Amino acid sequence: MPHVDELGGTWDLRVAPHGPVPEQAEALAGVTVPAWVPGCVHTDLMSEGRLEDPFRDDNEIAAAWIGRTDWQYRRDVSWSGPAQERIDLVFEGIDTVADIALDGVALGSTRNMHRSYRYDVTTLLDGVPRPLTVRLTSAYTEAERVRELLGPRPNAYPGPFNFIRKMACSFGWDWGPTLVTAGIWRPVRLEGWSTARLAAVRPLATYDGTGSLDLTVDVQRTRECDLRARVLLDGREIAGLDLPGGATVAHAVADAGEVTPWSPRGHGEPALYDLTVELLDGDRTLDRWECRTGFRTVAIDRTGGGFVFHVNREPVLIKGVNWIPDDIFPARMSRERYERRLREAADAGVNLIRVWGGGIYEDRAFYEVCDELGLMVWQDFLFACACYPEEEPLYSEVVAEARENVRRLAPHPSLITWCGNNENLWLREPSGWPGKPGGESSWGEKYYLETLPAIVAELDPSRPYQAGSPWSGGWEHPPNDPDHQTHHSWEVWNRQDYTHYRDSAPRFVAEFGWQAPPAWTTLRDAVSDEPLLPDSPGVLHHQKAEDGNGKLARGLAPHFGEPASTEAWHYLTQLNQVRAVRTGVEHWRSHWPHTGGTILWQLNDLWPVTSWAAIDGAGRHKPLSFALRELYAERAVTIQPRDGGLVVAVLNDHAEEWTATLLIERQDTGGAVRATATERVSVAGRSVALVPVPAAVADFGDPVAELLVARLDAARALWFAVEDRDFSYDDPALTVDVEPVPCGLDVHVHAVGLARDVLLQPDRVHPEAVVDRGFVTLLAGESTVFHVRAPVELDAGLVKAPWVLTDLPSVLRR
Structure with missing residues (x-):
């Protein structure tokens, strides 16, 4: 050995x-x-x-x-x-x-x-x-x-x-x-070795009623002799590969028999098996390779310009997030940190992580944790937002890099697709690159349309390849055509308000998002400006997007007006991020399976910065991370404008039928019901039903003081006819009771009237404190409990300090 x-x-x-x-x-x-x-x-x-x-x-x-x-x-x-x-x-x-x-x-x-x-x-x-x-x-x-x-x-x-x-x-x-x-x-x-060693092991494990293992073994030798590779699955020998004389490559397809398929989150168990390959010289073991793998089959249905993932022949609604390196210094990453961040994604209802092309091929630990959690991985090859020369000395490096990493990641069942690049096929024309110096030279098209697909076809035919994100499937359509395959939605945020997400239903939304600053303590730890202002020098240095703060301000204006203070700006921009993402996801989910899924830009940050992330650069959760639990829930309802009216979209991403009574009410801020309707609904598994809101309920008598409420079992949706700045928010008369409990505080909040978007910011109580929820809207007479936890004893009195616990009506009145 x-x-x-x-x-x-x-x-x-x-x-x-x-x-x-x-x-x-x-x-x-x-x-x-x-x-x-x-x-x-x-x-x-x-x-x-x-x-x-x-x-x-x-x-x-x-x-x-x-x-x-x-x-x-x-x-x-x-x-x-x-x-x-x-x-x-x-x-x-x-x-x-x-x-x-x-x-x-x-x-x-x-x-x-x-x-x-x-x-x-x-x-x-x-x-x-x-x-x-x-x-x-x-x-x-x-x-x-x-x-x-x-x-x-x-x-x-x-x-x-x-x-x-x-x-x-x-x-x-x-x-x-x-x-x-x-x-x-x-x-x-x-690394010292004799006779021979396992240079590479490439298992492609697939499932079609039974498990199949397509295995290639590469061997490096110091001498010629007859060798054998023994293949074990959970300790059971399923194949033997002979390497006679000086042979350095062996290949076999082995029947793995009755196995439980690896399934993504929400679709079954992410079943894993111990795979071992032993290199033998007679009875002597020269080398051993071990991993855990799973059996599944993956395809993308692109019929009619669509883009729907199928795992084990079952269509899967993608509820994804984009992943950037979690630290600008990636050597600081550990398995524990990978596991913490990926578990946070899984807890938010995410089922797919897209590893973005401007970062790295992540450590083995990243993919192992995804395997264990049932998180699917979309892996970009590492090209992003640029023209890339196709000549030497770069071309051979690209080929060697791609071949090594395709081999390295092949054992991981979580990896379900390879993608040639991020935005390079799209940005070339809109950015005017052909007219810039070097724009007519080689720019990477050969990599994405020839070199990389050939490597994947040779080394990993078990997974579908896509030339880029976004990509419409060919040059007959613009690369970012929303009607063909993958789409990046950036007109919204860059130039349009988030309500424009409802203008179209792309076939698959691979990037979209809205910015917000990090948690208050993360911002204060990174910026020493006094006074701290949205446009103070340190805050602007930690805003890297072009006119980012201008876009934040223009995004707030139609909904809330101008914030009265830095604290109000911080609260409202966090809220607007949640509102924007909610608008997009709920609209697009209501179009399943026409829209095959969404991948939020982005899950994480690699330093403290105002960005699109749900988890900031210090690992603190923005309210968006909690909102994802609702947006990516298996079962949810949302009220949507459709064809000049309103509908309740019943979103059932569960395998079983959802049958219950839908209650729709129009009520005022004090809880008085002005109109009501009920309907018994049955929604098949993995499907969506649209239930029209009756005109008598949807016709607001007083739009500035009424709202719609739709309930189906534990799921609830709200609809307001006017923007927040125009709504008549009365004082919700919140009462707050703080109960010390082991390892933290339970904060009980009760509202006499409508209390929209109540938020508790735990880092304002203690830098290490966390809470279990983000924005919570309480209707008249409702209560909730914020569970605040920390590794130290917390001062209960701090919960009532300014800006620790607040709500939208209070912010708009300040």
Whole structure:
């Protein structure tokens, strides 16, 4: 069996000799700084007190020199394991441009953050420590060199990210800082082996009544001899693959027999099986590969321009979120952090995570947790918002990167589709890229329409490929045509109010969203401005979208008017984010299966920023994250304008029929019922029914003081005929009782009159406090309980401090 010596932990870091030294780096010239591997230069310098937190104020700007500097990592290594025929030095990830040497002998160079590297160091190691150096060239230097070689190419952001195979968003995005990293960002090790090792195992597990395993094994050898690979499923041998003589590849299709299929959330059990492949030389086990996998079959029905996912031959309504790297310094990610964030998504009713193309292929732990939770994964190849050269030195890097990651991720049943890029096919014409310098040169079309689909067809035919997001299926329609396949809805937010979501029913909405600032404490921790204002310098520095605050203001105006204070701005922008997303999701869900699903932009942030995220950069939940529970619930009702009237859309994403009595009332703010109607409804599983609201109920006698309420079992929907700024909100006469309980407080709230959008902000009680719900609307006479929890004892009196607990009528009266 291979023997492994991990080389993580403490290394030495210094500014690389004989490289560019920006003025800010001069103080470090010749200085050795302790570094941690896996890690990156920024986090090492922060740990040593040599770099201010770039997340605070405008410190990001002061850290820019790091990305312009060459760096060197060093440590001594020796082989302490048993004698082996071959010793390899293995890097799972280097960020990004590196020259590697052991004891002064050059081993190789890297130019791709998204690949692993393996070097034979057998003759260079013995029991004596030898110096291992990794010299990192500035990513800017490399990208600018390639740009000079190949000529310019347009992109949507200033950085040259499209000339280097590196996490694109480290160069800055409309929600992210410009912090161009360098480092050994994934584990590194020495690996000793003899005779042969398993170089790659690629299982494609599918289900069609029984399980089938299409398995390819790649072997690396030191000698020719007859070998065998034994395949075990939950300890049961299901196949054997012979590798005679010098054979290095074996393939077989094995019958896995009666298995429980892996199913996505809401559609059954995400059943997983232990898969083991053992490489044998006679009775001797040379190597062992293990993972957990699941059996399922995936297809996309694109009939008539549609876009509906089918898993195990069953159509699945997609209730998704877009995922960006959860930290601008991805080496800081851990399995625990992945699990926390993904469980938060699952708890919000999400069933699909789209891994966006400007980030990274995530760590194995990410996909394993998705496998376990039944979260489907849409995986972009890593191209976003730019023209990408198709020539060398980039083309071969793209091919190698794609082949490695398709193989690496193949075992994961959660991964259900590969996508060629994010917005590159779409943005070319609307952005006028063909008329810009380099716009007529190669721009990536070959990658998306030829290279990548060929790789997926060869290595992973078990999953559907799509050329891009958005993409209409071919050039006969505009790439972002809402009537054909996937659509990104950004006219709303950028130029239109969110009510315009109702103007169309795209076949599949792969991106849409509305901004809001982070939680109050997250904002205050990141911005030291006094006074703190929506347009104070630090707040604007943590707003990266073009005219982002202007769009927030224009989004508030038609609904609420101008906020009276920064605190009101914070509350109202959070509320408007929820209102916008609710408008879109409920409208589009009411058109299922014409509209195959929605993928919210975005779940998470990678630093504290005003953005579209539901969970902010400090991991605090915005109210949107709680609203998703209602919007993505299996069963829900919503009142929708349709054909000049109103309908109640009964949304049943449960397998069983939903039969109950629908109650529709028009009532005033004091709870008096002005009109009512009931109807018995039966809605088949996985379907939607539209129930017209009778004219006698829908005809508002006093639109500024009445609302519609629809109830079906525990589901409820509200409809107001006028905007909030025009509605006659009376004082709801809230009463608040705070009950200390173990680990927190239970806050009991009762409303005498209509209390719309009551919100408790737990971080205003304590930075570590959390709550179990976001905005809650109480009709006259209703009550609710906010469960506030924290790892410390909480001061109950703080609940009644300003802005801890508030409601919309109170905010509009201030």
